[in-house]
Amino acid sequence: xxxxxxxxxxxxxxxxxxxxxxxxxxxxxxxxxxxxxxxxxxxxxxxxxxxxxxxxxxxxxxxxxxxxxxxxxxxxxxxxxxxxxxxxxxxxxxxxxxxxxxxxxxxxxxxxxxxxxxxxxxxxxxxxxxxxxxxxxxxxxxxxxxxxxxxxxxxxxxxxxxxxxxxxxxxxxxxxxxxxxxxxxxxxxxxxxxxxxxxxxxxxxxxxxxxxxxxxxxxxxxxxxxxxxxxxxxxxxxxxxxxxxxx
Amino acid sequence: xxxxxxxxxxxxxxxxxxxxxxxxxxxxxxxxxxxxxxxxxxxxxxxxxxxxxxxxxxxxxxxxxxxxxxxxxxxxxxxxxxxxxxxxxxxxxxxxxxxxxxxxxxxxxxxxxxxxxxxxxxxxxxxxxxxxxxxxxxxxxxxxxxxxxxxxxxxxxxxxxxxxxxxxxxxxxxxxxxxxxxxxxxxxxxxxxxxxxxxxxxxxxxxxxxxxxxxxxxxxxxxxxxxxxxxxxxxxxxxxxxxxxxxxxxxxxxxxxxxxxxxxxxxxxxxxxxxxxxxxxxxxxxxxxxxxxxxxxxxxxxxxxxxxxxxxxxxxxxxxxxxxxxxxxxxxxxxxxxxxxxxxxxxxxxxxxxxxxxxxxxxxxxxxxxxxxxxxxxxxxxxxxxxxxxxxxxxxxxxxxxxxxxxxxxxxxxxxxxxxxxxxxxxxxxxxxxxxxxxxxxxxxxxxxxxxxxxxxxxxxxxxxxxxxxxxxxxxxxxxxxxxxxxxxxxxxxxxxxxxxxxxxxx
Numbered sequence: 001x002x003x004x005x006x007x008x009x010x011x012x013x014x015x016x017x018x019x020x021x022x023x024x025x026x027x028x029x030x031x032x033x034x035x036x037x038x039x040x041x042x043x044x045x046x047x048x049x050x051x052x053x054x055x056x057x058x059x060x061x062x063x064x065x066x067x068x069x070x071x072x073x074x075x076x077x078x079x080x081x082x083x084x085x086x087x088x089x090x091x092x093x094x095x096x097x098x099x100x101x102x103x104x105x106x107x108x109x110x111x112x113x114x115x116x117x118x119x120x121x122x123x124x125x126x127x128x129x130x131x132x133x134x135x136x137x138x139x140x141x142x143x144x145x146x147x148x149x150x151x152x153x154x155x156x157x158x159x160x161x162x163x164x165x166x167x168x169x170x171x172x173x174x175x176x177x178x179x180x181x182x183x184x185x186x187x188x189x190x191x192x193x194x195x196x197x198x199x200x201x202x203x204x205x206x207x208x209x210x211x212x213x214x215x216x217x218x219x220x221x222x223x224x225x226x227x228x229x230x231x232x233x234x235x236x237x238x239x240x241x242x243x244x245x246x247x
Numbered sequence: 248x249x250x251x252x253x254x255x256x257x258x259x260x261x262x263x264x265x266x267x268x269x270x271x272x273x274x275x276x277x278x279x280x281x282x283x284x285x286x287x288x289x290x291x292x293x294x295x296x297x298x299x300x301x302x303x304x305x306x307x308x309x310x311x312x313x314x315x316x317x318x319x320x321x322x323x324x325x326x327x328x329x330x331x332x333x334x335x336x337x338x339x340x341x342x343x344x345x346x347x348x349x350x351x352x353x354x355x356x357x358x359x360x361x362x363x364x365x366x367x368x369x370x371x372x373x374x375x376x377x378x379x380x381x382x383x384x385x386x387x388x389x390x391x392x393x394x395x396x397x398x399x400x401x402x403x404x405x406x407x408x409x410x411x412x413x414x415x416x417x418x419x420x421x422x423x424x425x426x427x428x429x430x431x432x433x434x435x436x437x438x439x440x441x442x443x444x445x446x447x448x449x450x451x452x453x454x455x456x457x458x459x460x461x462x463x464x465x466x467x468x469x470x471x472x473x474x475x476x477x478x479x480x481x482x483x484x485x486x487x488x489x490x491x492x493x494x495x496x497x498x499x500x501x502x503x504x505x506x507x508x509x510x511x512x513x514x515x516x517x518x519x520x521x522x523x524x525x526x527x528x529x530x531x532x533x534x535x536x537x538x539x540x541x542x543x544x545x546x547x548x549x550x551x552x553x554x555x556x557x558x559x560x561x562x563x564x565x566x567x568x569x570x571x572x573x574x575x576x577x578x579x580x581x582x583x584x585x586x587x588x589x590x591x592x593x594x595x596x597x598x599x600x601x602x603x604x605x606x607x608x609x610x611x612x613x614x615x616x617x618x619x620x621x622x623x624x625x626x627x628x629x630x631x632x633x634x635x636x637x638x639x640x641x642x643x644x645x646x647x648x649x650x651x652x653x654x655x656x657x658x659x660x661x662x663x664x665x666x667x668x669x670x671x672x673x674x675x676x677x678x679x680x681x682x683x684x685x686x687x688x689x690x691x692x693x694x695x696x697x698x699x700x701x702x703x704x705x706x707x708x709x710x711x712x713x714x715x716x717x718x719x720x721x722x723x724x725x726x727x728x729x730x731x732x733x734x735x736x737x738x739x740x741x742x743x744x745x746x747x748x749x750x751x752x753x754x
Contacts, residue, residue: 048375049371049373049374049375050375051371051373051375070402071402072401072402073400073401073402073403074400074401074402074403076375076376078318081401081402220373220374
């Protein structure tokens, strides 16, 4: 089982759109996927029309296997489930380690309902907190969307610094350029610079800013499902392929 | 992601109109109809082996679809050729799922028409799907129905429960309870090889005999088309068993009809059967081809090859003769006359035992036959002549038929406890007999070879001679088991049960 996190320490960079489409692409390729909506400001659950469960409270949530498995909701797509928790989790690291441990009660409970997963995708909140630290150490890879602007450049550097300071392996970071606009020459320059500075950290694929992606909020579905032939959908497909090759 | 597998249902096709747009609790039913419809054929064996196990198999173009399955149907591409025996299918999920079909039975088209796929989603106010069902609407000339595969979605147990309840309101039944074939063709009557006799306290022996014969005449008729079309060898087998059972009724139910009429009828049914004997023998040889090859060393296989080639040619000829007979006006007239005779009971006068109560009469016959079997068996040891063993086999067969005819009159589980060990004993005696009959028929085959083509005949004679020797050895081995087999059958419990059921508990 693989754990992949979608993370950005800056908001509004297309992180949730990435998580939603990556999750869809993984499931479409036959990977049983669980998308955990950990970002209170994000909208993974919203995009899949899943209402957050009212019954859940933060307290000891991940110690309670039954409540956890009960909170999972099927999406409208085969092989893709959502954990619409939409809150901060203190014991999230406990949860992740249990998901990995085949002897844990959590894992057994999932297996019992044929609900074991090949990939767990995390849509993380945009701040570096205890939760993020847990996620960074537990994840096999961290996908980081970066808008090619000076400001984003700075926040990406901060993230790498955080990794170094906490002795986390940098090679877990898989950054890519998001919301790029061909007409802006600054975008082109920044991308070139950053690719040089952070060799190997950036994927080749870049996701352009398109209205198809913006419309996801209206359609409330992954662009890969509503407009599979659109350029945006195809690029998310390429992003999935490139990422899975690296992981 | 779906939960564990759920049952597949059959529902009237107009249920979809009822469901369309309907509010179901706080949810709404949304239907998406497939743009095209496709031709379909429901496949099953003549005895509806699949339907009786709650399985529905459909061919559409070059695809096979099978229910029940966790998600939609199981599918497999099998090409454009007509589907016959499961063992001839290419390897794949359907072939695996069809492992339950007896290998002697061929799949047959049971209903045909056009098929359309319709998806049902129960959606909430956010347009989120909370439960799903996939409908395959089958429309045939005489009727229509939809196969429904509901799908539970994780985290939405309530919606699934509502879906199942709504389907129930529409009259949905699981595939184990309902027949797709019957839904598409209301006139369809399933084939039953062993029909149950309806007995009540007032049924006379005459009525019982007549009912059994009528039922088995119908069974025989249901097998004619399959014999003529050479669909599979079970048609002829069932046809012969039906006739043999009728003959057994005539000979076992002594005095139920006038002696003269009984005698004439027995002769008539024997004559009908006589035309089928050789074909059945050849069917068995050809079916067991591998078994015979395994009995002999490879050096003798060439002769066997020749023998089987001759058998195959002879079978073709025998089948043509029998098919012509079954399609002849004379046969049609004869079998129709027989059916009419037992239907109207004209020229079917009761004999001295005819008015007896069927149940007490049955008990008497069964007890008598059982006692006879015990007497024969007691005299058998390892030195006894084979003739006695043959006699034991024949009597066991008669007892088995009697018990099966009257099974509905006796307590089911107790009855089964007698039939099971009896079947085991019969397996042993049956093999003993088969090996013996085959030795005779192979010897007769050798005699028939004539003097032409000396070289070929030498090769044949060597192989067939060796085969006879091996079969003789096998027959000896079965012979040695007979004393033990009988002892296992005739345990103290068996003896007591026979006394209790058929002789008022007395010995």
